[in-house]
Amino acid sequence: MKRTRFWVGVLAAAALLSVGAILLLGRWSGGGHMARIYQNGVLIREIDLDSLSAPLTFTVEFQGRTNTITAQPGRIRVESADCPDQVCVDQGWISDGTVPVVCLPNRLVIQIEGGGDGLDSATG
Incomplete structure (x- = not known):
């Protein structure tokens, strides 16, 4: 009987720690959508x-x-380019x-990081 109580307590504690970790990680990793713009492999903005x-x-x-780039809340694009x-x-x-978004002739790459659940279209 004591053994059963012990293991129930251990499992309950593990479950509480897991839920707490998930909540804390979700709060810290759920940041905004950050657009990073690279030119010739160098982060420029x-x-x-x-x-x-x-x-x-x-x-x-x-x-x-x-390349003319336009950003709005939550999204970004190349509006015009002379490539x-x-x-x-x-x-x-x-x-x-x-x-x-990639412009090979002008060596421009725009990537968005954050703001999601970590799943892409292949896994979601």
């Missing part, structure tokens, strides 16, 4: 998309070519880390 209150538009230049294929413009808005 970070934007907290959840803290934006108005649209933000700016231009990035690489070897005489430009030949326009793949980055045609991709449109991104709002999670599933697929980055």
Whole structure:
């Protein structure tokens, strides 16, 4: 009888610790959507998309070519580019880390990190 109480107590304590850890980790890791913009492999700008209150538009230049980037609360896109294929413009808005925006001719990459549950479309 004492053994059963002991193991019930151990399991209850483990369950409480697990729930507490999940709640704490969820609170710390559930940060906002952070857009990171890389040019030629170098981080050039970070934007907290959840803290934006108005649209933000700016231009990035690489070897005489430009990309115009627009960010709004929770999402970001390449609005215009002077690259030949326009793949980055045609991709449109991104709002999670599933697929980055990439402009190969201008060596630009936009990635979003955070704000999600850690699952991508393949696992979700």
